[in-house]
Every structure is written in structure tokens, then in C-alpha cells.
Amino acid sequence: MLLAVDVGNTVISLGIYDQKELRAEWHVSADRRKTSDQYGLLFMSLLEHQGFQVSDVHAVAISSSVPPLVPTLEWMCQKYFHLKPLVIGPGVRTGVVIRYDNPREVGPDRIVIAAAAFEKYGGPAVVVDFGTATIFDAISAKGEYLGGIIAPGVAISVEALFQHAAKLPRIELVKPPSVLARNTVHSMQSGVIFGFAGQVDALVERLVEQLGGPEAGVKVVATGDMAEVLASETRSIQAVDPYLSLEGLRIIYERQRPKGEH
Amino acid sequence: MLLALDVGNTNVTIGLYLEDELVATWRLASSREETADEWGLQFLQLLKREGFRPQDVTEAAMVSVVPPLNARLVDACRRYLKVPLMELTSTHRSLPKIYYDNVAALGTDRLVNAVAAWERYGRSQGVPVIAVDFGTATKLECVSAAGEYLGGCIAPGIGISTEALARYAARLPRIELAPPRQVIGKNIVASLQAGIIFGFAGQADGLVTRLTQEIAPSGPAPMVVATGGLAHLVAAQSKTIRLVDPHLTLEGVRLMYWKNREPEDTWS
Numbered sequence: 001m002l003l004a005v006d007v008g009n010t011v012i013s014l015g016i017y018d019q020k021e022l023r024a025e026w027h028v029s030a031d032r033r034k035t036s037d038q039y040g041l042l043f044m045s046l047l048e049h050q051g052f053q054v055s056d057v058h059a060v061a062i063s064s065s066v067p068p069l070v071p072t073l074e075w076m077c078q079k080y081f082h083l084k085p086l087v088i089g090p091g092v093r094t095g096v097v098i099r100y101d102n103p104r105e106v107g108p109d110r111i112v113i114a115a116a117a118f119e120k121y122g123g124p125a126v127v128v129d130f131g132t133a134t135i136f137d138a139i140s141a142k143g144e145y146l147g148g149i150i151a152p153g154v155a156i157s158v159e160a161l162f163q164h165a166a167k168l169p170r171i172e173l174v175k176p177p178s179v180l181a182r183n184t185v186h187s188m189q190s191g192v193i194f195g196f197a198g199q200v201d202a203l204v205e206r207l208v209e210q211l212g213g214p215e216a217g218v219k220v221v222a223t224g225d226m227a228e229v230l231a232s233e234t235r236s237i238q239a240v241d242p243y244l245s246l247e248g249l250r251i252i253y254e255r256q257r258p259k260g261e262h
Numbered sequence: 263m264l265l266a267l268d269v270g271n272t273n274v275t276i277g278l279y280l281e282d283e284l285v286a287t288w289r290l291a292s293s294r295e296e297t298a299d300e301w302g303l304q305f306l307q308l309l310k311r312e313g314f315r316p317q318d319v320t321e322a323a324m325v326s327v328v329p330p331l332n333a334r335l336v337d338a339c340r341r342y343l344k345v346p347l348m349e350l351t352s353t354h355r356s357l358p359k360i361y362y363d364n365v366a367a368l369g370t371d372r373l374v375n376a377v378a379a380w381e382r383y384g385r386s387q388g389v390p391v392i393a394v395d396f397g398t399a400t401k402l403e404c405v406s407a408a409g410e411y412l413g414g415c416i417a418p419g420i421g422i423s424t425e426a427l428a429r430y431a432a433r434l435p436r437i438e439l440a441p442p443r444q445v446i447g448k449n450i451v452a453s454l455q456a457g458i459i460f461g462f463a464g465q466a467d468g469l470v471t472r473l474t475q476e477i478a479p480s481g482p483a484p485m486v487v488a489t490g491g492l493a494h495l496v497a498a499q500s501k502t503i504r505l506v507d508p509h510l511t512l513e514g515v516r517l518m519y520w521k522n523r524e525p526e527d528t529w530s
Contacts, residue, residue, distance in 0.1 A: 009430050009431045009432060010430065065431070065432060065433060066432045067432065067433070068432075099448070100448050100449065101448045101449040102449065105449060105450060107433055132427070132430045132431050133427055133431055133434065133457075134457070134461075136457070138446045146446050147446045147447050147448045147449075147452075147453065148446060148447055148453055149445070149446075149447055149453050149456045149457045149460070149461070150427075150434065150447070150450070150453040150454045150456075150457045151454075151457030151458060151461040152418075152423035152424055152426060152427040152457075152458070152461075153427065153430075156423070156426040156427060156430050157418035157422070157423035157426060158418055159426065160418060160422040160423055160425065160426035161398075161399055161416075161417075161418040161419070161422060161423075163422075164271050164272070164398050164419075164422045165271050165327065165398055165399055166271060166327060166328050166329065166330075167327050167329070167369065168399065168416070178476060179415065179469070179472040179473050179475075179476055180404060180412060180413040180414070180415075180473055180476045180477060181413050181414065181415050182361060182362045182363045182413045183362070183363040183364065183367065184367060184369075184416070187413075187414060187415045187416045188415075188416045188417075190415035190416075190469075191399075191400065191401075191402070191415035191416040191417030191418075191469065192417055192418070194415070194468055194469055194472050195400070195415070195417035195418075195465040195466075195468060195469050196417075196465065197468055198464050198465050198466070198467055198468010198469055198471070198472075199461045199462070199464045199465040199468065200464075201464065201468060202460060202461070202463065202464020202465075202467060202468065203456075203457070203460055203461055203464055206445045206456075206460060207445060207446060209445070210445050210446050
């Protein structure tokens with residue numbers, strides 16, 4: 001089985017694949033201070049808790065937005081899984097053509113997402129990935145990664161507001177009864193939920209325009225922690241796919257093997 | 263002359279008014295460390311640099327969202343300018359009617375924006391107004407044509423959100439907040455500029471559009487006025503913001519102070 005590891009700035013997502021089937025998935029905090037041994041024990045415990053054994057894992061694919069965690073996880077794979085992981089980065093045959101000023105500058109997570117979105121939904125497409133940053137990826141009709149837009153993420157923005165504004169409370173990120181709010185908590189919920197929905201719609205509409213306008217049939221897919229909450233408040237998001245990153249890691253992993261080999 | 267203070271979470275903005283004319287403005291960091299003496303000395307120095315004397319200041323009023331600073335500023339005005347500093351609160355006279363669950367809990371910074379937006383852009387024109395303040399938080403206030411405060415919303419501000427992103431995201435640089443040249447960013451800086459400038463314009467538009475549907479589903483469209491340090495940058499990309507008034511909050515402090523310095527029966 002394949003263990004897919006997507007390292008984000010705040011959370012690491014893990015998925016275990018039996019061929020194309022996602023059998024289980026987990027999330028752990030992306031802690032830069034944790035050692036290979038700590039990650040090894042953590043990953044093994046999660047697998048065992050779900051009834052898998054370390055020996056079931058015959059491959060690991062990693063994409064990381066946190067460069068310092070790559071060697072940590074490589075060591076972990078050697079020591080606990082006795083294998084060399086596939087780390088997505090320059091030189092890996094991903095099947096995604098990158099149209100960017102400097103292709104090496106593109107984060108591996110973007111390429112993984114682009115691979116999955118094009119394979120599952122076709123092109124042209126826009127992916128909205130709600131994480132530490134909200135990242136909008138533009139994918140051409142041919143599946144090329146065209147670049148995108150990066151905006152501050154929902155959760156970190158709300159946390160920053162709480163920390164900087166002496167009089168504002170921490171809030172739960174749920175939809176308020178109406179946009180027009182008449183107390184502080186509802187005011188903040190309204191500003192956050194409808195404000196970010198407006199941000200997404202405005203940015204997606206600009207990207208769709210660049211990808212050929214409404215006639216081009218651009219697919220708009222959302223993924224990430226806030227996708228479920230915000231998608232229904234936007235008019236631009238057509239589908240929510242929580243496993244896009246893990247799927248992309250599986251797809252790119254499969255592309256490394258010559259045809260016919262299993 | 264009136265010294266008007268807008269004490270925000272990031273900056274203290276100060277305006278000096280000769281009647282209704284704003285003759286000088288200054289901006290200081292909202293330092294939580296500075297003492298009353300340090301604030302007082304800064305006031306004296308700023309006034310002197312612009313050719314004013316301490317005794318030119320005959321009145322002072324403030325709106326504050328940073329309670330720990332209030333006593334020091336009151337003290338500074340009393341000892342260095344010899345004037346009492348009135349702290350405006352949401353229970354002072356402001357708009358003809360306020361619709362809010364608990365009026366005392368409505369931020370006075372929001373209320374002064376609502377007062378200024380209505381008095382300057384709504385009252386005589388007979389249209390509802392929406393004020394958008396791009397500060398530490400982005401705050402929107404809705405006022406009916408008749409001057410009723412209807413409610414609003416609060417979203418994370420541009421500066422703090424952008425700063426948080428640079429702090430949390432390992433691969434992302436700090437960038438200059440400038441309008442992007444392309445929509446599909448072909449490098450990280452361009453991608454971030456598009457996300458921030460187009461994104462926050464979209465955030466404001468999304469909120470204004472939804473608020474408009476609730477407050478004025480039919481009838482005259484609301485006048486949408488923006489203020490705050492980054493208002494110019496965002497307004498240029500916004501579809502709903504009609505004008506930028508950089509001193510809206512100070513105007514609100516002056517207008518609300520004027521409503522409260524006279525005895526109740528002369529208030530109109």
C-alpha cells in the first residue's frame with residue numbers, strides 16, 4: 001500500500017491507498033521541532049490503530065510546503081518503513097507542465113493539486129485550496145499549471161484579528177443568522193464567512209475570465225479545511241473534494257512506474 | 263480648537279480641528295508601553311512643529327478600542343494641554359436610532375464611522391450609507407437614509423492577515439502591497455499581490471453586496487464610502503466602493519463630540 005503524506009504549514013495530512021482506494025486518512029500537526037523518531041512512532045501508531053501494519057506500506061510519497069521537515073520525514077521512512085520515499089520536487093516526473101517564471105519556485109503541493117484536479121475533473125480548472133493560505137491554482141485545458149493567486153488563509157486571519165484587536169473575542173467559524181449583524185460575535189462571523197466567500201468569488205471570477213470566460217466551461221473545485229463551510233456561501237465553487245492532495249500524490253506516484261509494472 | 267483622537271489597535275490617529283476644518287493630522291503607534299508623560303510630550307512636539315501652541319487646543323475627544331491607553335491619554339491631555347479629554351462611548355448621543363442587541367457593546371469606533379458616513383453622505387442626499395473601514399479589522403456599518411444604525415460586520419484586516427501569512431507560511435515572503443500586473447500570478451510575489459489586493463476588494467464587495475440586499479432590496483442604492491490606511495489601494499479594484507474619505511473616523515469623532523458637548527435640549 002502507498003502512504004501519501006502532504007505536509008502543510010500547519011497540518012500534515014496522511015492517507016493510505018490500496019491501489020486507487022483511500023482506505024484511511026489522518027491529520028497531525030506540522031511541528032518543525034518533532035524528530036524523525038517522533039514522527040515514526042506517531043505514523044506507526046496511527047496505522048496500527050486503524051488495523052494496518054508497517055509492513056503493509058510498500059511506498060511513501062511526500063509533498064512538503066515546509067522544507068525543513070523533508071529530511072526529517074526521509075529519515076523516518078528509512079528507519080521505520082525501511083524505504084526511500086518519493087519526495088515531490090524538481091526532477092520528479094509529475095506529468096504536469098509548469099508555466100511559471102521560475103518553475104522551481106512552484107511549491108510541490110501546487111503541482112500535486114494540479115495533477116489531481118486535471119485527472120479527476122479535466123481542464124480548464126481552478127482549484128481553491130483553503131489552508132494556512134487560500135491558494136487559487138489555474139490549470140489549462142491541456143492540464144498545464146499556469147500559476148495562481150495566494151491570499152491569507154481564513155483561520156490565520158481570524159486568529160490574527162483576535163490577537164491584534166483588544167476588544168474582539170475568539171469566535172466559532174459558523175454562519176451567522178444574517179449578514180447584517182447586531183452583536184459582536186455575529187458581526188465577526190458575518191465578516192468572516194461572507195467576507196471570505198466574497199473574496200473567493202471575486203478571485204475565481206477573475207481567473208475564469210483569464211481561462212476563457214464563462215463559455216470555456218471552467219471547473220471550480222475547492223479543497224482544504226474551510227472548503228465545506230464556505231463552498232455553499234459562494235456562487236463560484238462547483239465541487240468540494242477534501243482528498244485532492246492525497247489523490248495527487250497517488251497519481252504522481254503511479255506515474256513514476258513504467259506502464260504494466262505493479 | 264478640538265483635538266480629535268482615534269485610538270486604534272495599531273495606530274493613534276490625531277486630528278486638529280478649527281471648527282469643522284481639519285487643519286492638521288498625525289499618526290502615532292498605539293504603543294502600550296508609553297506613559298502619560300511620553301504621550302503628552304509627543305502632543306506638544308507635534309503641535310509645535312505645525313506652528314500651534316498648547317493653549318490653542320481648547321477641547322479634546324477620543325474614540326478608543328484600546329482600553330489600557332485611555333487613562334494615559336486623558337492624563338496627558340489634562341497635564342500637558344490643560345483640557346479634559348472626553349471619551350466617546352456608544353451610549354453618548356450619536357444617531358437618531360441604533361438597532362443593536364446591546365448598544366453599550368457596539369464599538370464606538372464603528373459608531374463614529376456610521377455617524378460621519380450618514381452626516382456627510384446620507385442625511386442630505388436621502389440615501390442609506392455603508393461605511394467600510396480598512397483598519398486592523400475591516401469594519402462595515404450600515405445606516406438608513408433616516409439615520410438608523412442597522413448593524414454591520416467585522417472581518418480580519420488587510421495588514422494583520424498579510425502579516426500572519428508571512429509568519430505562518432514557510433515559503434512565502436513579505437511583500438509590498440502594490441496592485442498586481444497580472445491575475446494569474448507567474449511568480450510568488452505577483453500571486454500574493456493579486457490575492458491581497460483583488461482578494462480584499464472582493465471581500466469588501468461580497469459583504470457590501472450582501473448587506474445591500476438586506477438593507478435596501480429596493481429603493482435608492484446605498485452610498486458606499488471607504489476609509490483606512492489601505493482604502494485607496496483596495497477601492498481602486500472594488501466594484502462597490504464609491505468614494506474614499508481618509509478622515510472619516512476623525513470626522514465622526516468631531517461630529518459625535520459636537521452632539522455631546524451641548525446640553526441635551528439643543529441637540530438636533
